Amino acid sequence: MQRKFLPGKSTMISLLALTTLVVAGGFWQYQTRLPDAVQIEQWGVLAGVQDKEATLSLQTAADKGSTVAARALGQVLVLRPDEASVKEGQRWLQLASEGGDARASLLLGKLLLKGAPGIPAQALAAQTWFESAVKGGQPGAAHYLGLIYRQNLPGQARSPEKALHWLEVAAQAGFADSQFLLGQMIMTGDGSAPDPERARTWFEAAAEQDHPEANLQLLMAYTHNELGLKRNAEAEARQWKEAQHSLRHRPAAP
């Protein structure tokens, strides 16, 4: 026997609608509780696909003094291919950073570390922004401090001890790239005595987040009896496929 809806009398329809809207009312309340930040992020997504309306909405909110919008606008603009947009993006990020938005400081650091059209890479200038971002509560910035101290730079010698410290801050906060790099330093004894078991726990933490290279490291640890693991055909086959599979969706960089 099929259930069917009868054609409605007007009262019935409105009641049906009201029932629906009673349910919807719950959602409506939920929606008003959503922070503006979510709307701004969504504009950011749309502006990222060159949506003019969303870009304008961000611009308007940023002009009105929203640091979140300034940061979202800057984030979109610095990824555009032309120098003018990048410079404009950098300006918005600086405004947001001055307004206390630590994510903007992190983004500025990344911009300077890697460079962009019209902006040469400058690790030591980036370092200042990362330090500020970490202080502002962005542990992802610690990852980049770790990278910088892991390098030998003109004007700043390599410091594996400082690199270990900062990578651990980011790794503890859950960033898979940091967990992997920290594991590499611990495994090879860079800045401290090698500790294979401790290295493995970091690789496992990163692998659980589908970090491809951490999965590969565990695979190679099985095949080479490293990190306290032993050759094991079943584990190797599984780990091989996990390493391959995770290549298609690596966890986001800090």
Place this chain on the structure above:
Amino acid sequence: MNNPKPVVLRMSLLPLALASALLAACGTTDPGIPANTKTTLALLETTDLHTNVMSYDYFKLAEDKSLGFERTATLINTARAEFPNTMLLDNGDTIQGTALSDYQSLVSPLACNQTLAMYKVMNLMKFDGSGIGNHEFNYGLPFLNQVTGSKFDVDGVTNGATPCAGPSFPQALANVYSAKTKAPLFSPYHIITKNVSATQPDGKTVMTSVKVGIIGFTPPTIMSWDKRWLDGKVYTQGLVETATKFIPEMRSKGADLVVVISHGGLDNSAYDPNMENGNWHLSKVPGIDAMLIGHSHQMFPDAASTSAQFNLPGVDKVKGTVNGVPTVMANYWGKHLGLIKLDLVFDGAKWNVNSAGTKVEARSAQNPDKTYVAVEPSIAAAVAAEHAATIQYVKTPIGTTNFNMSSYFADVGDVSAIEIVNQAQADYVSTYVAANLPQYKNLPVLSISAPFKSGFAGGNDYTDVASGNVAINNAADLYLYPNTVYAVRVQGSDIKNWLETAAKRFNKIDPNLTTDQALISSFPGYNFDMFTTPDLKYEIDVTQAEGSRIKNLSYKGAAIDTAAYFIVATNNYRGSGGGNFPGIDMTKVIYASPDANRDVLISYIKSLKTLTLAKNGSDRSWSFTKVSTKGRVTFKSAPDKLSLATAAGLTHISSLNNSDGGTKNLADYAIDLSK
């Protein structure tokens, strides 16, 4: 329905039950069944099947009973025999992941009127619906449009008059939108009228129906993972906002139940519309009766799970609930079948879940005695042609070689299994830089790789491709690991440091010792990176301490300029800091390609067709610094392979025995470092 807002606000004060009672009282529905009729509906979930149709490993060309939909199908049959009413739903990551999927998408692309092998067997098993995972986007939007029988209105997709063949079940995806039209790429949800048998209060069994709404979600992070296909063409929306918008709409269209099919796991960090695993937050959106999740390749519920996501607050890993919502994750590759049993009671107007009867489990295809359930034979029969064609493809020659490509003597200078890899990487990166990175077009492109199979596990753990035909599965021997090509931009000084690290492969040799000294250290072969080009030359002086062994490093005949920039083609492991090579990390990467080194190698061999020792297997960049030693310098390799060393021009190698006395099929050799 467009009712004015004030009414909403006023009515939202009314308790739900009262509204329902009013609704029932005026008889808006005529189910023909009395209140208190009961039924049980079992939701069955597959997820992350990854085109593992058969219990088969196409790399090894051998059966693998631990995976495959032909066994999951048996679990489905069992569940259908156990429960009178079932609904079979797939959670995506379905059409990509094995050589079979590569064959049907890239090698011999499916015709418009054909159905993908994976969808064929899903049709056969009568799936009721599915979601869309992130891997569905891996082959690009035109392919996804074709094989799902869709009509995407997005840039770069052309549609015929009628859609191509697709699955015979509805697919739902609510959070991916066309940038061109701002409309959802797929139907965001479907309301499926499911016929069920039910028991009336008088004990009579009747046939009736339940309206089940399914809504699908994929990780918003597809935008970075498949940037090359999706950038500027589609965009995503967050899970919570999307669900908040559509679930009331589904209810208003009569859905008795709302089942979320969300490809993703659980993460309770602050909500962000771009987060990868948004289902912990999604579960808090009102109105969800059940969640089918996936993506993490794990099972849930699982009382023994140590996974962080299943030990979050609000997550009951024993009962299988997330913030009270019954939730299942069916592992991956068909290893498990997810099951959520819902007891439903008809209240005179609609069906409601009696949560006391809810039961969630992930059923394994492996029996407690470690054997596996039998296969459902109709699956193999349905894809016999595709399976055979894939095996044929894997065995098909892609070129020929006039020399034996092996790694038995790679540690002492034989490049016969290495140079072709370096050439393929260099060719791939040069082409990319010329087309896409004009700012680097004047930099030299070098390439580096390591002998992944260098005897660690014994005499059979070496690359060994005989002269003659080279097939796809030989490419797996030449490039063992699942890596992708990365290009780094480094200076001459970085190259020197890189090679110093690689040279840790060797022990420090004391020329004055009269006893035997082993040449090879415990430094793994997978980190023994080497160049193989006449342009770059260097010596490794094994009498020196680590860090001071690279001598006479030259580029095009002159000492390398330590400040000059080079592009080096390598892999994702090294480019991400794997092996902890100093100065090599993501900040040096100028191209993180999505293409596997092995696939790049296959394409390159296909383009050359004929490989020769002179062109593809004998360009050594490095040699040992000459030194006379009072004692022997020894190393191990497979027995009886000296002729291969000789063929590679390594005339200073001698065989010491045919077995080193161990059990790993290894023999001892000596190298005269003075020659």
